[in-house]
Amino acid sequence: MEEDEGETVSVSEVAPALIAVHPLENSVAVAVGSELRVFDLKGDCPVSMLADSGGPSHSDTIRDITFCPNGSLFASAGDDKLVKIWRTDTWSCVRTVFTEKRVSAVAISCDGLYVTFADKFGLVWLVSLGEDVEGHALVDNKPVPILGHYCSIITSMKFSPDGRFIATADRDFKIRITLFPKRPLKGAHEIQSFCLGHTDYVSCLAFAYPSDQIQGFLLSGSGDSTVRLWNFIDGILLDTCEIGAKAGLIKSEESKPAVTDICTSQDGSLIAVTTQSLNGVILLNCDFSAKSLSVAQVITMEKSYIPTSLALSSSTECLWTVMGASKQPSSGNAQLLTCLRIMSGFGKDSSDAHPHDPVVLQDNEVPGGEKLLLKLQGSLDVAEKEEVLRAAAAALRVSMHNMLIKKQYSVEKREARKSSRNDKKLKK
DSSP: OOGGGTTOOOTTOOOBOEEEEOTTSSEEEEEETTEEEEEETTTTEEOOOBOTTSSOSOSSOEEEEEEOTTSSEEEEEETTSEEEEEETTTTEEEEEEEOSSOEEEEEEOTTSSEEEEEETTSEEEEEESSBOTTSOBOSOOOOEEEEEOSSOOEEEEEEOTTSSEEEEEETTSEEEEEEOOSSGGGOOOOEEEEEEOOSSOEEEEEEEOOTTSSSOEEEEEETTSEEEEEETTTTEEEEEEEHHHHTTOOSSGGGOOOEEEEEEOTTSSEEEEEESSOSEEEEEEEETTTTEEEEEEEEEOOTTOOOOEEEEOSSSSOEEEEEEBSSOTTOTTSOOOEEEEEEESTTOOTTSSSOOOOEEOOGGGSTTHHHHHHHHHSOSOGGGGHHHHHHHHHHHHHHHHHHHSOOOOOHHHHHHHHHTOHHHHHHO
């Protein structure tokens, strides 16, 4: 999909399966295609979502899901131009925000008062969840634009753990750090820094706030096959880890594997990384005192399992991974399949003799057991669908490359494409 094509969606477009875990690991959510699947770990049961419309949660591909820091709220958004906000105690939809463009990223502020979302044209919007910062009820509670990336798809958006900053990344290699204002409905106009250095689209972001450091750090992953460590306050690149080369994944200069997701342990010292070609997870050590990154371990899984998303709760040492795609060749009208793998022992105390020795759990060891796997995967025998998953992974690589690698056009072709944009037609 090219954003200058208006709202036309390619029939071959494929989106990755996503996973999010409640901060206290009370529940876990998986999104694949338009399906939102939730399992209540605390109650040991699958969840039936209560959409405000009475219908399905979404009608098109979900592009992002997230919990708020205290776990009371959950947000989902995607290609149906809807942002849905859910209460996690009842899993009922308490708010649906209608947008003009398809949504690429969503985040909830640290205080749970605001939801931000980014559209495919590079604008970040904000909606208040009922009251302004002074406790006054809002008369017009419509989303307002607060910042923009000049017509570049925003690929990732995160609030810093202290709530002071919002980081946004795009497909034009940029990371923008913006001060999140006390009155965000009036816009977020103060830019703290730009983190520039990636040579391909930025795919994912993660903040790390170690307790023994005065300020936090930012980590980013990219299509250039690197993970980078930043002093985001000043926009200074501290270290670059050539993830593909150091993990032995690069077979040629033309086949650098894109980083697809990153996730940090609670203290930030251990980072989990997934790429488009590795059947497993790469673990990086982060030495904040030395301001350096290094490969600690490569954990491989079965050959067909290439994770598309990672999640970690703040209360346990389990790293949750999922593989899947919104369109799966040879699946017909059957339910979309995902595959889950969970690692225990992620982010153990660094004072241990063997601080980082994660173990991939067997299906019978997974929290929630068969009930969870049946709900979130769509099948218990998903491992037997190896050909479907492998084909989905290949289709996903092509689709994400087409969406995030910017095409070059002549002036004449660019003008012709602009004249046929669907969003312009709708305004006539």
